[in-house]
Each structure stands twice: as structure tokens, then as C-alpha cells.
Amino acid sequence: MQTPADLIVILGTGGTIAGTAQSASDGVGYTAAQLRVEDLLAAVPALSARRLEAHQVAQLDSKDMDFATWQRLAAAVEAQLARPEVAGVVVTHGTDTLEETAYFLHRVLAPRKPVVLTAAMRPATALAPDGPQNLFDAVQVAGTPGAAGVVLAFAGRVHDAVQVRKAHSYRVDAFESADGALVARVEEGAVRVVGRWPVGEALGTARIARPAPQWPRVEIVSNHAGADGAVVQALRAVGVDGFIAAGTGNGTLSQGLDAALRDAQSAGIPVWRSTRCDAGPVMDLPGLLPSAGALSPVKARIELILALLAEPAA
Ligand code: ASP
Numbered sequence: 001m002q003t004p005a006d007l008i009v010i011l012g013t014g015g016t017i018a019g020t021a022q023s024a025s026d027g028v029g030y031t032a033a034q035l036r037v038e039d040l041l042a043a044v045p046a047l048s049a050r051r052l053e054a055h056q057v058a059q060l061d062s063k064d065m066d067f068a069t070w071q072r073l074a075a076a077v078e079a080q081l082a083r084p085e086v087a088g089v090v091v092t093h094g095t096d097t098l099e100e101t102a103y104f105l106h107r108v109l110a111p112r113k114p115v116v117l118t119a120a121m122r123p124a125t126a127l128a129p130d131g132p133q134n135l136f137d138a139v140q141v142a143g144t145p146g147a148a149g150v151v152l153a154f155a156g157r158v159h160d161a162v163q164v165r166k167a168h169s170y171r172v173d174a175f176e177s178a179d180g181a182l183v184a185r186v187e188e189g190a191v192r193v194v195g196r197w198p199v200g201e202a203l204g205t206a207r208i209a210r211p212a213p214q215w216p217r218v219e220i221v222s223n224h225a226g227a228d229g230a231v232v233q234a235l236r237a238v239g240v241d242g243f244i245a246a247g248t249g250n251g252t253l254s255q256g257l258d259a260a261l262r263d264a265q266s267a268g269i270p271v272w273r274s275t276r277c278d279a280g281p282v283m284d285l286p287g288l289l290p291s292a293g294a295l296s297p298v299k300a301r302i303e304l305i306l307a308l309l310a311e312p313a314a
Pocket residue numbers: 014015016017032060061062063093094095096097119120121122
């Protein structure tokens with residue numbers, strides 16, 4: 001008889017959810033990534049009835065997320081999903097680069113089983129930590145029949161990896177989905193699906209096999225009053241493989257920045273235009289630098305890095 005796939009694997013990577021402070025009333029002066037993933041689970045007795053397994057993949061403040069950790073995490077998630085007894089994977093993470101890791105895993109793995117990222121805005125030692133509830137919710141989402149793809153369970157909402165952005169620096173409900181698109185809500189442990197689970201074509205982990213120090217360097221440059229393109233020249237002097245322009249409005253660029261980026265493009269460096277606006281696409285127009293579509297600058301950067309990784313290393 002076949003065993004039902006009911007095991008949820010929790011992979012810890014650090015973040016504020018695993019952070020501790022000297023005092024319970026200190027919500028900002030804490031150190032992220034102090035507790036192990038087993039400690040996070042111990043704080044949620046309501047999960048004791050579930051079949052869970054925990055592994056520590058990394059222990060960092062996600063502001064310091066790096067390519068090598070992404071490689072390790074993608075390999076760990078892929079290996080866990082391949083186990084027939086695993087229903088889904090939960091990844092505990094910091095909030096700062098959560099949307100980047102989510103998009104990266106989405107593009108590389110596009111999993112058929114759920115991969116649910118979660119995090120917290122308050123450290124584990126806070127008067128009212130939000131991590132235990134978010135972790136509880138994430139496990140419910142990972143165990144939901146029919147769930148698939150990379151999502152983020154946070155503050156009672158389930159966002160898809162493509163749409164989600166950190167939209168607030170302090171509020172407990174810190175994430176928003178562009179255009180209001182939401183996958184589900186979690187209410188008292190019940191997952192109410194209101195949208196679609198994100199699926200797609202996986203690029204595969206072979207795409208990201210190149211040693212991390214040799215990954216392409218793609219930099220984001222933003223348009224703003226007085227932007228003159230000098231930063232583009234400076235980055236080219238260091239050596240850069242691609243640029244994402246975080247333009248104003250519909251990806252507009254000052255004359256100086258546009259000229260500097262066109263010059264880079266003529267020299268063979270790919271340049272994509274995105275917008276520094278919180279939501280909305282950048283429309284492609286004839287004669288302008290190519291648009292990154294509806295991707296935010298940080299997600300467009302990941303997309304360009306993954307595109308460049310398909311080319312032979314320089
Ligand atoms: N700096 C922390 C991190 O991203 C913030 C958080 O988790 O909320 O790891």
C-alpha cells in the first residue's frame with residue numbers, strides 16, 4: 001500500500017523569525033538568525049500533531065542573502081520535493097529579500113508541490129511575535145491538497161512569488177501582491193483559496209550550477225531627479241554583465257541615464273527597463289531600451305541573471 005504524502009519539511013534559513021532581542025519590548029534592536037528551525041517549531045505546539053521534519057539550510061539575516069545560499073536552498077528544496085512522502089516544503093526566511101528568494105525558486109524549480117516561504121516582522125522574543133502564527137499558517141498551506149508552486153504565507157495571506165513585494169518597513173502585515181492578486185487566505189488554520197497556485201516552466205537547477213563567484217553581475221540603477229548616468233560609467237569600470245534600470249513611471253529615464261545605458265547596450269551589455277513604482281508594467285515602445293514587463297527591479301535582476309547563466313561563462 002502506498003503511504004500518503006503527508007510529511008511537511010521545514011527548511012530554516014534565518015531571518016527575524018529566528019531573531020532574538022535583549023528585551024521583549026525591543027522590536028527593532030534585535031539580532032536576526034539566532035534560533036534554529038527546531039526552536040521555531042517548538043514555539044508552535046499546535047503543530048505537534050503533524051508529521052514534520054526540520055533542517056537548517058542557512059542561518060543569516062536575509063539582507064545578506066547571496067548566490068551560494070540560493071544554490072544550496074534550491075538544491076535542498078528540490079531534494080525534499082523529490083521524496084514521495086513529502087507533501088510540501090516550508091522555508092523560514094528573513095523578510096528583506098524574501099520576494100527575491102521566492103522568485104528565484106519559482107523560476108528555477110516551478111514546483112508541482114507547494115513551497116511555502118514564511119517569515120516574521122518581529123523577533124521571536126517580542127511581546128507578541130508574529131513568527132509562530134506565520135509558521136503555523138505556512139504548514140497549513142504546505143499541507144493543502146491541490147496546492148502547488150512557490151508562495152509566501154504571511155499575516156493571514158498567501159501571495160504568489162511573482163506578484164509579492166515587501167511593501168512596508170515596519171508593519172506586521174508587510175507584504176502586498178501587485179494588482180491585489182492573492183492566492184489564498186488562512187483563517188483559523190483553514191486555507192481559503194481565492195486565486196491560482198503559481199505554476200510555470202522550471203529552468204532547472206543545472207542552470208544555476210556555475211560556482212556562485214562566477215555568476216553574472218547585474219546591477220540596478222535608478223532614475224531620479226539629477227540622474228546623469230555617471231553611476232553607469234562607474235559600474236562599467238568595475239565590470240558589469242547587465243543593467244536593470246529602475247525607471248520613473250513607465251520606465252522613463254533621464255537623458256543622461258538613457259544615453260549612458262544605451263552606450264552600455266551598444267557595448268554588448270544587456271539593459272532592461274523596469275519601474276521604481278510599486279506596481280504596474282513597463283510598456284515596450286519602439287526605439288526605447290527593452291522593458292522587463294511587469295517585473296519589479298529586483299525580480300527583473302534575477303530574471304536577467306538567470307538568462308545570462310544560460311550563456312557560456314566569459
Ligand atoms: N533583516 C531581517 C531579514 O531579512 C528582517 C526580517 O526578517 O524581517 O532577515
